[in-house]
Amino acid sequence: MTRQPIDASAAALMVLLCGCWGLQQVAIKVAAPALHPVLQVGWRSLVAAALLMALMRWRGEGFSLRDGRLAPGLLAGLLFASEFVLVALGLLYTSASHMVVFLYTAPIFTALGLHLWVAGERLSRGQWAGVLLAFAGIATAFSAGWAGSGPVAARALLGDAMGVGAAVLWAATTLVIRGSALSEAPASQTLLYQLVVASVVGLVLGLWWQGSAPRAPMAAITWASLAFQSVAVTFASFLVWFWLLRKYLASRLSAFSFLTPLFGVGFGVLLLGERLAPQFIAGGVLVLAGIVLVNLRR
Template identity: 30%
Template sequence: MAPRDLLLALVVIVAWGLNFVVIKVGLDGLPPMLLGALRFALVAFPAVFFVRRPALPWRWLIAYGATISLGQFAFLFEAMAHGMPPGLASLVLQSQAFFTLFFAAAFLGERLRPASVLGLLIAAGGLALIGLQHGDGQGVPLLAIVLTLCGGASWAMGNVLTRRFGSVNLMGLVIWGAIVPPLPFMALAWYFDGPERIAQALLNISGSSILALVYLAVVASMLGYGLWSRLLSRYPAGKVAPFSLLVPVVGLASAALLLGERLAPLQWWGGLLVMVGLLVNVFGPQLLRRWAPAA
């Protein structure tokens, strides 16, 4: 990979890793579902008037927006509002890699690889350790972990849908898919929080919440996916995708530096196991193919 493109990949990883700290800042001033509605409204408008719609039927665009945008972030925002620490959220959300394997096997007929199953078992052990103890001596709420895993599953379902699209402009897909979530998010906000809390949050919105929204919409969504799609158009997916393994590293480091998030030893070991599981899933098949002829 050219040095310039390597730098762009690192920019994306830092932008996505910091995303979890920024979500925490946004949630300090806005209810979770309202934060989601405002984020995707900023992503979609006015960008849809300047970015060409992908050559996909509307049903696929709606399905994409309902899974990767609405489902993933509705569960993630609620998880963080219920006590999921930002650093751990960035790690646990990577469970999407394993959900993608199972959904692809179930709906696309893809075969589960032995290395992927081994990686899943290792990562599952890591998730179990993460749930045992939080840095302050208390366990991470089970509801928060389950909600984050549901976010990973929604992301994975969107990944499987994207595979069926074939070659498509990722930036256009992200922007036009963002048309879907705002109204469902507002309906959920109305149901969970009520009109009075929504009005109060909007009337008293702070500067930090506005900056968080701008970051989530412009930096994490538009800039991040725009650069990512550029890299995917220049290099094979197998060379670009492994960079996403660095997102939880940046997420954990930024949460520690900016929010003072501290993990217990068991959770560091759990995080390490999750990362090892992800590495086995990504690189295990290539290593096995290399070792098999030698054996």
């Protein structure tokens, strides 16, 4: 199947998805006092998997473990689960604003991977300049943490590094989907593999770290956060994302998500009162500029 350039419909969907994804870091942070972030990943994946299976049954969609997609499906699921475990753990150490910027360097790693392994996704000179600019932005943003001292600064740097690691895993997930039998699979099947694996990994690790009892009373905001993460983010938005991956060029879609850090930083400042160091702001601008350059047509 030949992928298409981004059109107006895809652009509108991506703006909506970016707003949703930009808010999820804030949602995890809000619910963290009651539920360990990794346990949130497990619960939201389990709920979303149940919703997805109900949708597939209503549509009459089949699912087989013998269609040659089991191995890449499990691999994509493991990468997906590992990405969100790193995001969840990183939010224990760094701010939601930092996490969303570092996580959404994923388009840079995706573009590099597609350039190396997928024909028709080669980078132009201008796009290579964007890659270098984005990496300079990552280094500049990290310098905000190095400028501090003591255990608080060290914890923030660890959380930031987890964000970059999660970005690499997200890019790897995209490459596995594009380079395997999953590239022609229904979006629901691709997502189901990832949700099932993420639910198992998240629940096992989360219960191990936290135990079965909540760390604090389950307030209404905690339930609202879990509902948003389960239905809006993990179920609906990812289903739309994988559908877009089947129809449009992956590097263009990934690069278009440069809007997500803008939403995420804005939500972090407005809803959590987070403060941004000048070095981090400068680094974030460089990252966004690099992602825009990567997204430019040759």
